[in-house]
Amino acid sequence: MKNSQSRIISVASGKGGVGKTSFSLNLAYSLTNLKKKVCIIDADLGLANIDVILGINPKFTLEDAIFKNKPIEEILIPITDYLDLLPGSSGIPALANLNSEQRRNFIKGFSSLKGYDFIIIDNSSGIVPSVLSFCLATKELIVVLTPEPTSITDAYALIKSLKENGLNFPPFLVLNKARDKEQIKLIMNRMQQACKKFLNISVLFLGAVFEDKIIQKELSLNVPISKLYPNSVPGRCYQIITQRLLNRPKQEIFLSEVKDVIEKSVVQFASRVSGSYKKGPISLLNVIQDIERVTSQIENVPEIKDKQVLLKLRNRLVKLTEKIDRCIKDGKKKAKLGVLSLDIYMKNLIKDILNDKYMIVDVLNEQNLNLKELDLVIYNHLPEKPIPDILEKLSFNDIPVLLISSFNYSFPKKKNIKGLLKSPFKLQELYTEIEKILHLVS
Numbered sequence: 001m002k003n004s005q006s007r008i009i010s011v012a013s014g015k016g017g018v019g020k021t022s023f024s025l026n027l028a029y030s031l032t033n034l035k036k037k038v039c040i041i042d043a044d045l046g047l048a049n050i051d052v053i054l055g056i057n058p059k060f061t062l063e064d065a066i067f068k069n070k071p072i073e074e075i076l077i078p079i080t081d082y083l084d085l086l087p088g089s090s091g092i093p094a095l096a097n098l099n100s101e102q103r104r105n106f107i108k109g110f111s112s113l114k115g116y117d118f119i120i121i122d123n124s125s126g127i128v129p130s131v132l133s134f135c136l137a138t139k140e141l142i143v144v145l146t147p148e149p150t151s152i153t154d155a156y157a158l159i160k161s162l163k164e165n166g167l168n169f170p171p172f173l174v175l176n177k178a179r180d181k182e183q184i185k186l187i188m189n190r191m192q193q194a195c196k197k198f199l200n201i202s203v204l205f206l207g208a209v210f211e212d213k214i215i216q217k218e219l220s221l222n223v224p225i226s227k228l229y230p231n232s233v234p235g236r237c238y239q240i241i242t243q244r245l246l247n248r249p250k251q252e253i254f255l256s257e258v259k260d261v262i263e264k265s266v267v268q269f270a271s272r273v274s275g276s277y278k279k280g281p282i283s284l285l286n287v288i289q290d291i292e293r294v295t296s297q298i299e300n301v302p303e304i305k306d307k308q309v310l311l312k313l314r315n316r317l318v319k320l321t322e323k324i325d326r327c328i329k330d331g332k333k334k335a336k337l338g339v340l341s342l343d344i345y346m347k348n349l350i351k352d353i354l355n356d357k358y359m360i361v362d363v364l365n366e367q368n369l370n371l372k373e374l375d376l377v378i379y380n381h382l383p384e385k386p387i388p389d390i391l392e393k394l395s396f397n398d399i400p401v402l403l404i405s406s407f408n409y410s411f412p413k414k415k416n417i418k419g420l421l422k423s424p425f426k427l428q429e430l431y432t433e434i435e436k437i438l439h440l441v442s
Contacts, residue, residue: 014154055222
């Protein structure tokens with residue numbers, strides 16, 4: 001009798017181009033090398049799908065299971081004796097629009113997906129409803145990132161969004177295209193500190209894959225490194241990652257019924273796309289989709305004779321237009337914030353977190369810096385370090401300062417210190433304090 005439970009792992013990334021799909025495939029092959037039965041569900045809506053990497057052309061996808069009642073076992077593509085692929089790219093968007101009967105039949109079809117030790121869900125990159133839904137439905141999550149600053153900040157943003165939407169277990173981190181051990185240690189420590197301090201969630205280091213020219217052969221030969229060159233540097237990296245997964249204690253708590261995971265994913269996905277899923281912050285994408293949906297409904301309404309209804313609708317639209325105009329006006333110029341810290345990790349973290357919303361400069365290292373151009377300076381004070389001389393210049397020029405300091409430290413009073421955050425603090429507290437000070441001094 002086939003085992004109905006598997007370790008189901010979501011693989012995701014904050015941005016595209018980090019090698020997430022290649023990682024999923026290599027992890028799968030590395031597991032099969034140890035005689036583990038694996039299935040990959042391709043939930044990636046991007047261009048670099050697993051069937052492309054393997055050079056195969058699927059006859060059927062999840063779309064056939066949804067609309068043509070095709071059995072899941074007929075859609076599965078056997079890649080090796082121990083590895084199957086469930087192609088799903090063309091069917092994933094349709095999951096959001098299933099009626100109750102289609103949803104019930106689709107989920108029921110996954111009851112036949114049994115006998116796997118591992119099921120790997122290869123997600124799209126970025127923060128989109130499908131990614132949030134699949135990642136939050138599984139009990140294990142691997143976030144892939146690279147040393148690029150944008151990849152690091154986007155990985156953090158993904159974890160932040162998942163945490164705000166209910167993530168309650170520590171995700172794994174994998175650093176792809178790593179240069180050396182020092183770089184790995186630096187980036188992983190930085191992510192660990194940021195997630196712990198601002199999100200109150202731990203992250204677990206699963207491993208790294210070193211950059212190597214041999215990886216280019218993966219695409220040209222349509223064979224993953226774990227099979228092509230298992231003893232190469234990247235191949236050994238995947239072996240280490242695989243062993244860490246296999247050696248994880250209390251593995252029985254990570255087992256799930258694939259049918260239950262798919263049901264949870266589909267329900268949450270449909271709710272998020274429809275805008276009815278209220279857990280977590282409302283995204284701008286959801287708002288735009290809601291506006292487009294309502295606009296379409298208005299256009300299809302027959303002639304309205306009730307003038308009161310028309311007046312109410314017009315007033316709503318006028319207010320919305322005014323708000324949009326204000327957003328456009330406010331968005332023309334970003335506030336310029338300086339970061340002042342002798343703690344390089346904290347300094348870089350603050351810069352990365354705020355870089356999307358504000359213009360950020362390094363007060364100590366920026367050449368030809370005109371202090372008067374700064375709207376606010378964030379000063380992270382370390383009790384064991386001397387107060388930088390530049391703080392007096394900030395005070396002389398009346399530049400507002402947001403002070404970050406420890407709970408047990410009393411800082412000398414300065415007239416230009418407009419706010420205080422006692423570390424550790426939550427990310428939202430930082431945003432709120434900045435906006436409050438900018439509003440007061442504007």
